[in-house]
Amino acid sequence: MSKLLLVDDEADVLYAFQRNLASPEIELTTASSGEEALKLIPEVKPDLVMMDVRMGGINGLETLRRIRQLDSKLLVILMTAYGTTQTAIEAMKLGAYDYLLKPFEVPKLKEIITNALKAARDMKQVVSYQPLLEEEDYEQGIVGRSEAMQQVFKLIGQVAASDATALVTGESGTGKELVARAIYHHSNRSSQKFLAVNCAAIPEQLLESELFGHERGAFTGATLQRIGKFEQCNRGTLFLDEIGDMTPATQTKILRVLQSGTFERVGGNQPNQVDVRIIAATNKALEQAVAARQFREDLFYRLNVVRIHIPPLRERRQDIRLLADYFLKKLARDQQRSPKSITSSALRAFDRYHWPGNVRELENAIRRALVMAKGEAILLTDLPGEISGQSTSASAVPVPGASGEGIPSDVAPLAKQLFQWARREPKLKILPAIERELIIHALKDTNGNQVHAAKLLGITRATLRKRIEKFGIMRELSIK
């Protein structure tokens, strides 16, 4: 549950908020003046403050200034019916998280509040990266005992203490955001803000303005001057997620901030100086993007000062059971239930599966299985077909030829074994040997029907014929 403090001297506004925002996830407290808000904050410890600018007594800006002396990272959104550029700028300079003009539409307001509360949680929930052993530690942590994760923990510790830029890489769902937050929480900027920008989620034209702000009239619709995330986050840490998706123009601007700490707002020519620590993340192979000239090489080197690569889950299988246990306990706690157990056949399916969605997929699989499980334990049949290997649904049937998708989960370990064999017998031509075996199997299985056999193998009939000839397969089949 998140706590929201609403400060406004008009009873109508307080009432409207209460009516529109009442939900089990939000606990709303109200104050009718800046003075009252300042008294309530240490008591209530809100996650987010929404405050009117014009109030009797001390106004919103002055209240914000005093809040900053109490707490340097409490998120405050200012609201006013009388928008002037000057107040907006001043509010943001004082470290407001956002600035809103009344009246606002309820859905938009809810979206802003949801985003702000997520940002507040990211700043508050300390991510620990030491191996979690105690049950009480099952709060927010990076779980992993594999060699690869130990290496990640070491790097987090080393980089956290410095102000160096860090680049976190890894497939989707491997925990890049979690690592970024762990760095922040253990850095000497942890009492300052941590803000995240997802470079892929924001339309290209808006991203620059989101990052650097804009001057009034910079483009159609820019009716007010706006402060961007770099200015909002001054002295703090900015997490640039999906950095591989930035346009060349934005890349150039980011490079400049990294080199000189300066930038201009969109449509402006006044350089602004900021002190922001950058942590970037991507699931793209940036080296390849550099080679293809889609990503600036100089920016890549600037970001890559410290590189933390998180390997996919299938390459650190010893973490799977540990993570499964962690999520079982964590989800049980969230749902205020006693944790269910998991059968060994289900665990073995976890061990075999190739986890294309990595830790996120594992977490979701457990979440779903908890819903499916009727008794006290998660059974193999409670798992999605692609994980259990019991192809009950149409989507779990392997689709030959589709790249990666639908490939049975045990292909990866099988290929690994075969490869070991190739290593031991360097003279063996492994690929043709496997191909030949597979073709023989397919032909036997289809009683020599080449159309069906080709379909099973995911190749055309013409290709199959060529292979049969090349490997001299028919002779062998007819002998038997």
Ligand SMILES: Nc1ncnc2c1ncn2[C@@H]1O[C@H](COP(=O)(O)OP(=O)(O)OP(=O)(O)O)[C@@H](O)[C@H]1O
């Ligand atoms: N080692 C871990 N221990 C505990 N939880 C983890 C771990 N790795 C990932 N998670 C959890 O898995 C989910 C996905 O992690 P996260 O969002 O950090 O991934 P990501 O790499 O940023 O993915 P994407 O590239 O899709 O944005 C989160 O709920 C996160 O808490």
Ligand SMILES: [Mg+2]
């Ligand atoms: Mg992410």
